[in-house]
Amino acid sequence: xxxxxxxxxxxxxxxxxxxxxxxxxxxxxxxxxxxxxxxxxxxxxxxxxxxxxxxxxxxxxxxxxxxxxxxxxxxxxxxxxxxxxxxxxxxxxxxxxxxxxxxxxxxxxxxxxxxxxxxxxxxxxxxxxxxxxxxxxxxxxxxxxxxxxxxxxxxxxxxxxxxxxxxxxxxxxxxxxxxxxxxxxxxxxxxxxxxxxxxxxxxxxxxxxxxxxxxxxxxxxxxxxxxxxxxxxxxxxxxxxxxxxxxxxxxxxxxxxxxxxxxxxxxxxxxxxxxxxxxxxxxxxxxxxxxxxxxxxxxxxxxxxxxxxxxxxxxxxxxxx
Numbered sequence: 001x002x003x004x005x006x007x008x009x010x011x012x013x014x015x016x017x018x019x020x021x022x023x024x025x026x027x028x029x030x031x032x033x034x035x036x037x038x039x040x041x042x043x044x045x046x047x048x049x050x051x052x053x054x055x056x057x058x059x060x061x062x063x064x065x066x067x068x069x070x071x072x073x074x075x076x077x078x079x080x081x082x083x084x085x086x087x088x089x090x091x092x093x094x095x096x097x098x099x100x101x102x103x104x105x106x107x108x109x110x111x112x113x114x115x116x117x118x119x120x121x122x123x124x125x126x127x128x129x130x131x132x133x134x135x136x137x138x139x140x141x142x143x144x145x146x147x148x149x150x151x152x153x154x155x156x157x158x159x160x161x162x163x164x165x166x167x168x169x170x171x172x173x174x175x176x177x178x179x180x181x182x183x184x185x186x187x188x189x190x191x192x193x194x195x196x197x198x199x200x201x202x203x204x205x206x207x208x209x210x211x212x213x214x215x216x217x218x219x220x221x222x223x224x225x226x227x228x229x230x231x232x233x234x235x236x237x238x239x240x241x242x243x244x245x246x247x248x249x250x251x252x253x254x255x256x257x258x259x260x261x262x263x264x265x266x267x268x269x270x271x272x273x274x275x276x277x278x279x280x281x282x283x284x285x286x287x288x289x290x291x292x293x294x295x296x297x298x299x300x301x302x303x304x305x306x307x308x309x310x311x312x313x314x315x316x317x318x319x320x321x
Contacts, residue, residue: 002083005112006073006124014079016087019129029111029121036163037066038108040268041225043088043130045095046309051088051103051321054307056081058225063107065223066160071120072109080107081319084128089321096132099308104133104269136269140276140290141182143198145248146172147281151196151220153189158196158220173199181279183265187248188220194245196220201265201273202227205251206295208259210240226266226303232315233299248280255285263287264296271307272300 004014030036039059044052060081064074084105088095095103107128111121149172152158157165169184176184183199196214197203202224204213211234216223234241254260255278265273274296278285290297305311306318 001127001129002087004075004079004083004126006126009073011073011075011079011126014083016083016090022125025114027114027116029113029115032116033111033118034162034164035070035072035111035121035124036108037063037070037072037110037161038106038163039063039161041105041107042133042268042307043095043103043105044307044309045097048309049092050309051092051095052307052309053084053088053105053319053321055225055229055317056084056319058228059107062161062223062225063109066162067109069157069160070162072111072124075109075126079126085319085321087128087130091130092321094130094132096134099304100135102133102307103130105130137182137273140274141265142180142277142279143183143185143275144176144179144181144279145195145251145281146176146184146186147192147248148172150189150192151186154219156189156220158218159216159222161222169199181277185278188245193247193249195248195251196245197222197224198265200269201267203263203265203275204230204296205246205254205263206261207246207254209261210242211295212242212244212246214245215243224266226268226271229303229317230266230272230299233302234295237298239295251278252280252283255280255287260287262290262294262296271303272296 001019002016004011041056041059046052060077067074109124109126112123112125113121151169173184185198186196188194188196204211214221263275274290276287306313
């Protein structure tokens with residue numbers, strides 16, 4: 001794993017060391033006050049055995065956006081990327097081969113002060129570790145619209161990829177899973193009338209041929225890198241697209257009248273997660289099966305082709321080792 005320490009106002013002691021346990025003080029500030037942020041990204045292996053990293057620079061930028069919100073130091077992009085590249089070059093045999101397989105990469109930063117008191121830490125640790133993974137979802141997912149619990153509110157930390165956001169989502173997500181659903185569709189914290197995002201993904205809806213996805217300028221929704229990639233492809237392909245909130249009532253009406261052609265999540269783990277069932281106001285609605293010409297399948301094939309080196313990278317999304 002790649003490790004760096006922030007001490008006396010600078011990142012120092014940059015190193016790659018064997019993956020192992022951390023020695024933490026009982027008064028570690030991250031454990032008590034939640035200064036912890038992370039990223040999720042993947043590396044792929046092409047037929048030549050080369051390692052391909054998908055949009056790593058975007059992850060570095062988003063990590064720093066989270067750092068600013070959480071009163072943590074930004075990590076220079078050159079440290080982030082050089083540490084990542086050297087780590088993957090050293091561990092290139094750890095990257096699995098084959099379609100659907102990849103190396104999951106977890107960069108994260110957390111407070112290291114040994115101090116009980118509510119204030120930003122003065123010291124931090126940044127780590128990147130990896131693990132090989134297969135497909136995140138083996139089948140389309142079922143989701144439930146959540147109108148009681150809240151993931152994020154305006155003025156909060158919803159746009160930051162910080163540990164506390166996920167802790168807050170665990171209880172309602174568990175209730176949904178016990179009821180037979182894979183994920184929640186979170187609604188806004190004020191009125192619970194607008195769809196925001198899913199548990200581990202941004203979400204998109206194709207209604208009468210127009211792709212609709214929630215905007216990310218409210219501070220409540222994570223700026224997904226896969227979401228951004230899908231939007232760029234949709235614009236390149238002249239797919240009608242609206243970055244706006246879809247209300248719960250509009251979603252329910254589209255499900256009832258059949259104008260919702262497909263819904264899917266976008267994220268690093270699954271890339272595209274097809275949604276097969278949506279529960280709204282206690283009623284389950286089944287979505288039609290996706291044909292090969294469905295936009296979600298087309299964009300999934302395009303992104304997978306770029307990530308595995310089967311399709312030319314014309315957008316400079318890939319860094320090759």
